[in-house]
Amino acid sequence: MTEQELRVSKIENGTVIDHVTAGEALHVLAILGIDGSGGEAVSLGMNVPSERLGKKDVVKVEGRELSQGELDVLSLIAPDASINIIRDYDVVEKNRVERPEHVLGVLSCPNRNCITNQDEPVQTKFTVLRDGVRCDYCENIIREDLTDHIDV
């Protein structure tokens, strides 16, 4: 772990999401639905120097081991992110995020004429394309400004 990350704090148990695209840490928390109300300790590093990325963000969530399924959706905004599961201050598992086939309930459809923007009892569902995502209902394709449509 680098000196820069140590400045934020080392965690005993939980998840470290490293190599997040610089500036996306708050979106990462939004996508994961972490807003502090769950009582978990959360540390953020933003624009931390990184050998691989130049600058990066780091998110540490104490006391929660996030699943790969929960984390894969992050690949849409932070494709280089790596996931470290920490137990007793040691990294016991290290994974990269992978592009999921579908994204459920995380994004809202920007098409105002999409049925998912009405008061219907459904989650949004997007299929992940090579370049962007596509609403399973109205079939609208979003390629730009994905973070503008995060709805959590």
Place this chain on the structure above:
Amino acid sequence: MRQDHLLTAKQLSRADIEAVLDRAAEFADDPAAARERHADKLLALCFFEPSTRTKMSFETAMKRLGGDVIDMGGVESSSVKKGESLADTTRVVEGYADGIVLRHPMQGSAQLASEFVDVPIVNAGDGAGHHPSQTLLDLFTIREHTGLDDISIGIMGDLKYGRTVHSLAHALTNFDVRQHFVSPESLRLPRSVRYDLHEAGAQVREHEELDEVLSSLDVLYVTRIQRERFPDEEEYQKVAGEYQIDADLLEGAKDDLSVMHPLPRVDEIAADVDDTTHAHYFEQAHNGVPVRMALLDILFQS
């Protein structure tokens, strides 16, 4: 058909389409043969938007199969006015009928409804999305006159919001068809349809002027450019005027060109075309009955 619902034309294979068209041809030849075929069936018509041809032809089709219809009526007089969700409306109607024909102003509405019911849902138009049963009758009409392979089709007008255009374009990728899309820049095919056509490996060209392709076409499918798509009347008049056809213009087309239109038309096809051998749009509308009979017959059997 492999699916229980007809939501988009994309779900239809060539074999699915041919099965419907073949059955429709049988019904067209001998309507009496189907008279008692579905005498025990009730079809619900849930039209959240106005419709003349689609609704009446589904009603006619169901009655010609020996069944009957129940009609939700206009939105103003239904529970929708009280704020009921589409999911709830369709779940209630499912208890009354053996199938649901749904027209709704929002894209994806038929997909959503299909997730809440077990009876077949037919998408009869979901906003600017799809209208696959119209496509089946379009294909039936094209097959009658030119066949569905080794032909060139021009599709002209409002390609961006035209749901009949989107469904037709998807379905034609099953056949050896060269598709020419003619529209003003502002009404080109939406990104989602262009994406699907590209993925399907379709033969597609886009044009701003009909002159560029008219002489090579076997079918010209004209759609209405709607006034409300333009910021002002002047701009609308200017653009719409460039996508109107009349008998004089068709002098430059093949003798056996079929002119089609999902109707209603306003002034995009001049009345003098009606008297030419090119005009197939009224026949196309009439084909809605046997084709929808065939579609319902197949959906009820699956």
